[in-house]
Every structure is written in structure tokens, then in C-alpha cells.
Amino acid sequence: MxxxxxxxxxxxxxxxxxxxxxxxxxxxxxxxxxxxxxxxxxxxxxxYQISAEDMPSPYSLFDRVLLLNSYTKYDYMDLQDRAMRDPKVFLDNEYLNKENNYLKEKYSFLAVIVDGGFTFFGDFDQYDYVYRDLLVANNNYSEESGQYCGKEDKKFLFKKLGVIMPDGRAGSVCIVTDLNVNLPHxxxxxxxxxxxxxxxxxxxxxxxxxxxxxxVLVPIRQLQVAAIHISEGDLGYELPSIEGSEFDGLYKDFDTMQTKLRETTEERNRADALTKEVIGNISHDLKTPLTAIKGYAEGIMDGVAATPERMERYVKTIHSKAVDMAGLVDELSYFTKIYQKVEDFRFAPVKASYFFAECISGMSLDLETRNIQLLYQCDVGEDVEIVIDEEKIKRVVANIVGNAVKYIQREQGMILVNVEDQGSFIQVMIRDNGKGIGKEELPFIFERFYRTDSSRNSRTGGSGLGLAIAKKIMDEHGGRIWAESELGKGTAIYFTLKKETEQKEEHDE
The missing domain is CATH 1.20.58 (Methane Monooxygenase Hydroxylase; Chain G, domain 1)
Structure with a gap:
């Protein structure tokens, strides 16, 4: 074989x-x-004296309403007979109490209505739940059916029988069944x-x-031994082969796992080095706002902020520094995710002109409060589509605009966003009238943690991650990003995005 x-x-x-x-x-x-x-x-x-006709199959066991309704079927038929032969019994409290006690054993009670009012009510604890429905309901429900009444938290089923009393008055007799009980059977x-x-x-x-x-025990034990070797760092350990066993495939998967584990270990070491760099830089950035928050908080505790105006200024400063810290933490978290490739990209085709118009309009009001005018020009046709992750590209635009805002040192700032059709792709330019960047610094602005300010405690603040994140996002989109700048006049940052037709052609190839 x-x-x-x-x-x-x-x-x-x-x-x-x-x-x-x-x-x-x-x-x-x-x-x-x-x-x-x-x-x-x-x-x-x-x-429960239920006929086979009323309970035809085991599924009836799960129908509580059917069981309880059938439970009082013959009692209702008896009341019908009494109403025809001897209606005066419905004015006899002794008879009614006896019948009511019997019905209580079936999770029901009796109620009698004469001339629009109750002359007998077998369970006054339930009165508020059912009295309105009993008074307005029609008479003469059959023994097989009833009508629901009660409230959301408590439901009842009642059967109402019309009766002509011996003195000629119109009345009704009701059997009311509680649907909220748990039947022992x-x-x-x-x-x-x-x-x-x-x-x-x-x-x-x-x-x-x-x-x-x-x-299965023997193969599992062998896998355990192999796992121990791997946990001790011996990634070259080989499993003994098992001929003719369904574990052959599992052993091959284990070998594949060892290979991937070696690759993952190397990648993790690179990630650890990046994490150390991130922690070192971000801890320095957090120290400044934390020191400020601590100082102003101590000032409030020591009573230095003695006037309402000073107290307001201290609180606003603490809030501002806290917002700065939150922004730094958000940038750090997003940077870590995107560089370690745990942030998902959801690409979809969008109209380029509509997307950038919507993106810019969301920023203009905020910039107006800072005396910065945001201008938008678009030379792209309405039907031109690009395949992008909308949230990621919005972040690219926000990071570039936010970076520009920090370095505009004029009473009246200006940022221009221009979208152009370049044939196989579109090009976006974001230009500001800030202080500009020196030629010697320009090649480094897209590196992580790089800032053109010589002091990390500069007025502009920031994490130094915004443009690095933008570049990483553009790399994932297959586009380019670069900058041009002139000291004293401003900076322009460009990025490109391929059109949907170009994306399809590359995919087909």
C-alpha cells in the first residue's frame, strides 16, 4: 500500500x-x-384536563398561552351553561367565591360586570392591570379563544360571556388568566x-x-517538546516524522511556523528599536506640557491665582497644555500603528473634486478664527475618480495644513490648496506664506521626529511626526510627496494620487 x-x-x-x-x-x-x-x-x-385536540403535538409544550387557554376551556363552557339555565348564580357571592377559588388553582380568577360596573372581582391585586379592558371588550368569545389585556410588564388572557340577569339587567362574566406564571410541568x-x-x-x-x-497523545507530546525547544530559542529544532499520519500536514505547518517565527523575531527586533526611539522622543515632548500643568496647578493650590481673571488664565493654560498632550499621544499612537502595519487601509473609488472640496471646507472655519485664509482651487473634472482610503488622505491634508499653521508668523496668514489633473494622476499642492524652510533642512522634513526648530521647546510645539505619517500614507497609496520652500516666503508641499483607471491597469498587468 x-x-x-x-x-x-x-x-x-x-x-x-x-x-x-x-x-x-x-x-x-x-x-x-x-x-x-x-x-x-x-x-x-x-x-390540566386538556384534550388531544387542543394539544396535538410536542410543540404545544412550548406554547404557554395555548396551555393556559385550554386549561379553562371547560370552565368557560360551564359558565355558558349556567348563563342559559340559571343566571341568578352570578349574583350569588357564595357561588362566585367557590368558582373563583377553583379557578385560582388554574392561575385564573372570575369577574362579574353588571350595568357597566364590577359586582365581583376575584383578584383585586390584578385590578389595575385589567379592569379597563374587561369593561370595554365585546362579549361571547368562544371557549377556544380569548383576548389579551394588561400592560407591557404583565399580560393576561380573558374570555368574556354576556349574561342577562334575572331582573333584566345586562351583564358579563369573565375568566381572566395570568400569562406570567411558570407551569410546573x-x-x-x-x-x-x-x-x-x-x-x-x-x-x-x-x-x-x-x-x-x-x-493523538504521542504526536501532541512531540509537538510539546518542539514548542519547548522554540521557547528556549532553538528555532532550528526538527520534529520527528510520522509516516501515514494525519499529523503530517500539521507538522509541515509547524515547520512553516518556525520559519515565519524567525522572520517575525527579526521584525520585532526592528520594531523594538523603533519603539525605543519613539519613547525617547515623545517623553521629551511630554515633559514640557506636564511641567507647565504641574506649575499652574500648584499655583492654584497655593492661592497664587487670587483673582477670577488669574484663575481663568491658569485653568485655560492647563486645558491648553492638556490638549497638546492629547495631540501628542494621538500622533504617537497613530504613528506606531501605521509603521508597524497594524492600521488597516480601506481603499475605495471617490470623486476627486468632491472629496477635496469637502475636506477643505471642514478646515476653513477653524482657520478663520486664527486669521488664516484658506483658499481652494480645483482643475480636476467632476468625473475623475481616485482610489484612496478617505480617512487616511484627510489625515495627510490635515497634517500638512496643521504643520503650515504652526510656522505662519504673520498677522494675516494664507494657505492655498490647489488640485490639478496631471494626466495619469492628480497632483495636490498645499502652499503657505509662513517663514519657510532652509535648503539644508528640506531633505529631512519627512523623517520621523524631525523639526526645523532648533529647540524642542519652541513656540510651535508639535511631535515631529505629522509629515512622517503623511509620507507613510502616501507610500501605501503608491503616490509621491515632496516639498519646495524659500525662506521668508513660505513652503509648498506636493503629493500625487493615481486615478482609478491607472489603478485598474496596474492590477490587470
Whole structure:
């Protein structure tokens, strides 16, 4: 017999064993539940005096309304007979109390209405729930049906019978059934059903454990030994081969895992180096606002802010520094995600002109409050589409505009956003009239943590991550990003995005 045939035979044998272990107990469970359900049906019919016609199948066990409605069927028929033969009994409190006590055993009570008012009410605890519905409902419901009443938290079912009293007055007799009760036989059925399910589950588990112990233990132990070697750093450990076993595929997967683990370890070491760099830089950035917050808070505690004006200034400063810290933490978190490739990109086609118009309009009002005019020009057709992650490109624009705002040192600032069609792609330019960047610094502005200010405590602040994030996002979009600047006149940052047709052509190739 060839190895492949032997492997197929072993796999088939193992699969059949597991099927038998799982299917046989389930079949036994179905048989036990069927017999148990029919037994409970017979018991309920006898206890609650319900005919086979009213309870035709085991599904009726789950219909509480059907059971309770059928429970009082013959009582309603008896009332019908009394109404025809001897209606005066409905004015006899002794008879009514006796009948009401009997109905209470069936989770129901009796109510009598004469001339629009109650002359007898068997359970005043439920009066507020049902009295309105009983008074306005029509008479003469059949013994098989009833009408719902009550409130959201408590429901009832009632049957109402019209009666002409001996003195000629019109009246009604109602049987009201509480639908919120738990029937003992139903509880017994559920408990029994749960017990059988537990027994069958135990049988399945015991069978599978027994099979697994004798047929899977050795390969598992070998995998455990291999895992120990890997945990101790021995990524070159080889598993002994198992001929004709369904574990061959698992062993190959284990070898693949070892290879990927080596690659992951190397990547993790690079990530650790990046994390150390991030922590070192960001801790320095957080120190300045934390020091300011601590100083102003101590000033408030020591009573230095003695006037309302000074107190307001201290609180506003603390709030401003806290906002700065939140921005730094957000930039750090996003930077870490995008550089470690745990941030998902959701690309979709969008109309370029509409997207950038919407993006810019969301920023203009905020910039006006800072005396910065935001201008927008678009030379792209309305039908031109680009495939982008909208949120990521919005972040690119926001980071570039935010960076420009920090370095505009004029009473009247200006930022121009221009979108142009360049044939196979669109080009976006964001130009400001800030102080500009020196030529010697321009090649480094897209590196992480780089800032043109010589002092990390400069007035402009920032994390030095905004443009680095923008570049990483553009790399993921297959676009370019670069900058041009002149000291004293301002800076222009450009980036490109491919059109949807170009994306499709590249994909086809």
C-alpha cells in the first residue's frame, strides 16, 4: 500500500470514529427527548384536563398561552351553561367565591360586570392591570379563544360571556388568566431536557477524550517538546516524522511556523528599536506640557491665582497644555500603528473634486478664527475618480495644513490648496506664506521626529511626526510627496494620487 493511500485510510478511519462518537449520542438524545416529550404531553393532558385536540403535538409544550387557554376551556363552557339555565348564580357571592377559588388553582380568577360596573372581582391585586379592558371588550368569545389585556410588564388572557340577569339587567362574566406564571410541568420538562443534553454531552466528551488519548497523545507530546525547544530559542529544532499520519500536514505547518517565527523575531527586533526611539522622543515632548500643568496647578493650590481673571488664565493654560498632550499621544499612537502595519487601509473609488472640496471646507472655519485664509482651487473634472482610503488622505491634508499653521508668523496668514489633473494622476499642492524652510533642512522634513526648530521647546510645539505619517500614507497609496520652500516666503508641499483607471491597469498587468 502506498503512503498516500495509507494516509487517506488513516484519515478516513479517524474521521469516521469522530463521526460515530458525535452522531450516536445525538441520535440517542433525539429518541430520549421524543419519548420524554410524549410522556410529558400525556401527563399535562391528564393534569390540566386538556384534550388531544387542543394539544396535538410536542410543540404545544412550548406554547404557554395555548396551555393556559385550554386549561379553562371547560370552565368557560360551564359558565355558558349556567348563563342559559340559571343566571341568578352570578349574583350569588357564595357561588362566585367557590368558582373563583377553583379557578385560582388554574392561575385564573372570575369577574362579574353588571350595568357597566364590577359586582365581583376575584383578584383585586390584578385590578389595575385589567379592569379597563374587561369593561370595554365585546362579549361571547368562544371557549377556544380569548383576548389579551394588561400592560407591557404583565399580560393576561380573558374570555368574556354576556349574561342577562334575572331582573333584566345586562351583564358579563369573565375568566381572566395570568400569562406570567411558570407551569410546573413545563419546568419539569425543561429540567429533564437539560439533564438529557448534559448526559449526552458528557458521553460525547468522554468518547472523544478516549479516542484522542490513544490516537493523538504521542504526536501532541512531540509537538510539546518542539514548542519547548522554540521557547528556549532553538528555532532550528526538527520534529520527528510520522509516516501515514494525519499529523503530517500539521507538522509541515509547524515547520512553516518556525520559519515565519524567525522572520517575525527579526521584525520585532526592528520594531523594538523603533519603539525605543519613539519613547525617547515623545517623553521629551511630554515633559514640557506636564511641567507647565504641574506649575499652574500648584499655583492654584497655593492661592497664587487670587483673582477670577488669574484663575481663568491658569485653568485655560492647563486645558491648553492638556490638549497638546492629547495631540501628542494621538500622533504617537497613530504613528506606531501605521509603521508597524497594524492600521488597516480601506481603499475605495471617490470623486476627486468632491472629496477635496469637502475636506477643505471642514478646515476653513477653524482657520478663520486664527486669521488664516484658506483658499481652494480645483482643475480636476467632476468625473475623475481616485482610489484612496478617505480617512487616511484627510489625515495627510490635515497634517500638512496643521504643520503650515504652526510656522505662519504673520498677522494675516494664507494657505492655498490647489488640485490639478496631471494626466495619469492628480497632483495636490498645499502652499503657505509662513517663514519657510532652509535648503539644508528640506531633505529631512519627512523623517520621523524631525523639526526645523532648533529647540524642542519652541513656540510651535508639535511631535515631529505629522509629515512622517503623511509620507507613510502616501507610500501605501503608491503616490509621491515632496516639498519646495524659500525662506521668508513660505513652503509648498506636493503629493500625487493615481486615478482609478491607472489603478485598474496596474492590477490587470
Amino acid at each position: 502506498s503512503k498516500n493511500n495509507k494516509k487517506k485510510k488513516n484519515v478516513k478511519k479517524t474521521r469516521n470514529t469522530f463521526i460515530i462518537l458525535a452522531v450516536c449520542p445525538i441520535m440517542v438524545l433525539i429518541l430520549m427527548v421524543t419519548l420524554f416529550a410524549y410522556g410529558e404531553m400525556k401527563s399535562i393532558r391528564s393534569t 413545563i419546568t419539569v420538562f425543561y429540567v429533564g431536557l437539560l439533564g438529557m443534553i448534559i448526559i449526552v454531552c458528557v458521553l460525547i466528551v468522554v468518547g472523544i477524550i478516549g479516542h484522542t488519548y490513544y490516537n
